[in-house]
Amino acid sequence: MTEKSCNDPEVREYASPPCFAHELSSAYDGQSGPGDCWSDVLRWRKAERQRLIEERLAIDADERKARSDRIAPRLDLAIGKVSGRIVSGYWPFRGEPDLRNWAIKIIERGGRIALPVVIRKGWPLEFRVWRPGDRLERGVWNILVPSRGPSVVPDVVVAPVVGFDGANYRLGYGGGFFDRTLAAIPRRPLVIGVGYAGSRLRTIHPQPHDIPMDVIVADD
Structure with missing residues (x-):
């Protein structure tokens, strides 16, 4: 056609x-x-x-680690106190900043870590609590996710970005999962996008369905 x-x-x-x-x-x-x-x-x-x-x-593995290490303390400043709070992180995919060591430190400081799980295309994400040693399985896009556990509502959502702009809009992978989840979640969490400084765009040309992050944390 x-x-x-x-x-x-x-x-x-x-x-x-x-x-x-x-x-x-x-x-x-x-x-x-x-x-x-x-x-x-x-x-x-x-x-x-x-x-x-x-x-x-194309970023070298050592450089990617260095950039991830620069993002971690900036995230701590953006979030503040974590004790008693549920922080949704993510399992790194396709060169995203690797914040798994940072997530373990969140647990050591009295917080809980949750990971997002795709249940079905067109549905909001589900968040499941994860600790080191918990069983993981391959989910959508072959990303590791907790294989079981109750669904929780996070206090903080850390969302990786492919791109972002000065108005804190996030360019993701195009599936709309995060926007759909934020629109449906019963109480609005603190939403933080994380990415590399080179992913900054003048604008992503946001649409009515796009929901901006509260803050974007980058490595610059």
């Missing part, structure tokens, strides 16, 4: 037109990046996602 232009009269007659630059966040100024169509934004995000992941994977 041939893709229709945004100027096609048939397209303009749709009740919910696929071209809706007017619905973009005010962060979108139209100066550069995608055109006026949501399909253009999707293509732009896909290309940026691929570029940023490739750049991230």
